[in-house]
Amino acid sequence: MxxxxxxxxxxxxxxxxxxxxxxxxxxxxxxxxxxxxxxxxxxxxxxxxxxxxxEHISKALIEYLQEDGIVHGLDMATTAKKEFLQTFENLILKPRNLEYKLQFTGPTGTNAVETALKLARLVKGRSNIVAFTNGYHGLSQGSLAVTGNNEYRDESYISRTNATFMPFDGYFGDMNTLTYFRKFLEDGSSGVDLPAAVILETIQGEGGINVASKEWLQELEAICREFDILLIIDDIQVGNGRSGEFFSFEFAGINPDMVTLSKSIGGGLPMALLLFKPHLDQWKPGEHTGTFRGNNLAFVASKVSLDHYWQNxxxxxxxxxxxxxxxxxxxxxxxxxxxxxxxxxxxxxxxxxxxxxxxxxxxxxxxxxxxxxxxxxxxxxxxxxxxxxxxxxxxxxxxxxxxxxxxxxxxxxxxxxxxxxxxxxx
Known part of the structure; x- marks a missing residue:
């Protein structure tokens, strides 16, 4: 060693x-x-x-490389990307009646989170984001601002502005923490600016495996709709089938405005993407980019994993x-x-x-x-x-x-x- x-x-x-x-x-x-x-x-x-x-993923990757398939292509159109998009739409989005545009960000989860926060602020023209106690969303500066763990939050390298924390489901025992959240939104003197978005994991992974209930998630969605707040679900760790369903929020019957995906979506290779409702696609061409926002090997790995494991x-x-x-x-x-x-x-x-x-x-x-x-x-x-x-x-x-x-x-x-x-x- x-x-x-x-x-x-x-x-x-x-x-x-x-x-x-x-x-x-x-x-x-x-x-x-x-x-x-x-x-x-x-x-x-x-x-x-x-x-x-x-074995299915390895075989597909070896064949792709042997055929001199595109490995790096920025955000240009490639066969690998086309086939991934078609497969994701047909096997994941359509069967769940979900309509999302896809944005390929940098290769890690925190890139997807940063993109979601930036787009939410751009669309709503507001800077505040509400996150939840014990939430974890990544360690780059924007993601870190909405991450609760104090071990990572040091004044020397994080700006604590433009983020407000609210108690997650069960944080106060049997108390409905959304009653607390609603009070802050209704009171114009609460000191909490109307947020552009709320961001949360339905199951807090790094935060201690804290599980949001179906009823709590449904009420949170209703509050977001009432106050014109975007709902962002961070499904980076507990999505991709980890909860049983492909998306961890499916059991609650909610329809988030944005969803962040990474980790297993790439079939073991680096890939991150942001899903968002079509009307939120307000980017100008090239407004948010990254050199490795299109990992073609990950497209291949993801397509074959979807084909083999999500047909039924x-x-x-x-x-x-x-x-x-x-x-x-x-x-x-x-x-x-x-x-x-x-x-x-x-x-x-x-x-x-x-x-x-x-x-x-x-x-x-x-x-x-x-x-x-x-x-x-x-x-x-x-x-x-x-x-x-x-x-x-x-x-x-x-x-x-x-x-x-x-x-x-x-x-x-x-x-x-x-x-x-x-x-x-x-």
Whole structure:
């Protein structure tokens, strides 16, 4: 690992949680240089919904390159882009009765968010954006202004202007937080400027797997319509089938004005895009650009993943089936330790959080012990207090069950070690 310590910046993160050199990967398995295999419950932070080196995607990419297909084309028309657009319209938009224009931004999620914020302000002629507590939208300056985690929000590199935070669903327990939001909008002396848009995740990934209810999302949409505010859904991590449906907001029956997509939409390759209702397409040609706004290899990967997994609802059924396995296993583990720990389990589809509420320090230790059990699993939340389950959507049932056993083994070992340490103090 010395080469990374000597040459790579101190900013590196996941390498510290998983200190080994990975050499290859397939499906839900990562293999290091020593041949040790790890079950992947991280999936590239949600980028690998279809698994590592998906055979359909790899085959399509190899064939495309062998035929000298366009790799870089800025925003010029290419065959790869044409086929992606046709497939996305036919398999994703039309079956859901959604009418959106597509804008290809820079290659990462934060590029899509920046574009959404800029367009919302341009269209509405207002600067304020409302975001929600514990929300995460990226680490470039505009996206960071609407990101709640204080670890990233430092006066030295972020402008805190033009963003207002409101409480997410459940932030005050049983209180309806939208009543609070509405009061600020109705009161001309509240100090909150009428926003151009609100932006939110329906399931807060980095924020701790906080799940918005159907009723809360529907009421939020109604408020946006009443006050002429654009509704932006950030589906970068929990879209692309992660919740079971392709879009995480489908279950609520809402129709956002804009949707940001990245991570798994590129089939494992860098791609980000902004969907927006046609009347919002008020850009002048070239007004918002980027050198890598058209990743043709990602178009190829995305098209083949849509073709193979979204022709019908089989992948959704598989996600909901595996959700039952995941949820029941976590509930069984929580019951096992109910006398000693206050454990909360929450999530939807194949994104779940396991939080030990009366000992926030345990999550990071569980992740470390899980790595020793050859399980890759990360943490999230404002204090990294939630263990985050994010396996590939295509993970085999047997491998999912085995990974859950390794998680339980890691927790058992940690609990026993803490008990032994406590005894040693007396």
């Amino acid at each position: 010395r080469i990374f310590e000597n040459l790579e910046s101190e900013v590196r993160g996941y390498i510290r949680s998983f200190p080994t050199i990975f050499k290859k990967a397939k499906g839900a398995i990562l293999t290091d240089e020593q041949g040790v295999e790890y079950i992947d419950f991280f999936a590239g932070a949600g980028t690998l919904n279809y698994g590592h080196n998906n 609802d089989n992948i959704s059924k598989a996600v909901f089936y595996k959700e039952i396995i995941l949820k029941e296993a976590l509930e069984k583990i929580a019951l096992k330790y109910k006398d000693d720990y206050e454990i909360e389990i929450r999530g939807r589809g194949l994104v779940y959080g396991f939080e030990i509420k009366n000992d926030k320090s345990m999550a990071s230790d569980i992740s470390a012990f899980a790595f020793q059990e050859q399980l890759i699993i990360e943490t999230c939340g404002s204090e990294n207090q939630v263990v985050k389950f994010l396996p590939p959507l295509l993970i085999d049932e047997e491998l999912l069950i085995e990974g859950l056993k390794r998680f339980e083994n890691a927790l058992d070992r940690l609990v026993q070690e803490r008990k032994n340490n406590l005894k040693g103090e007396f």
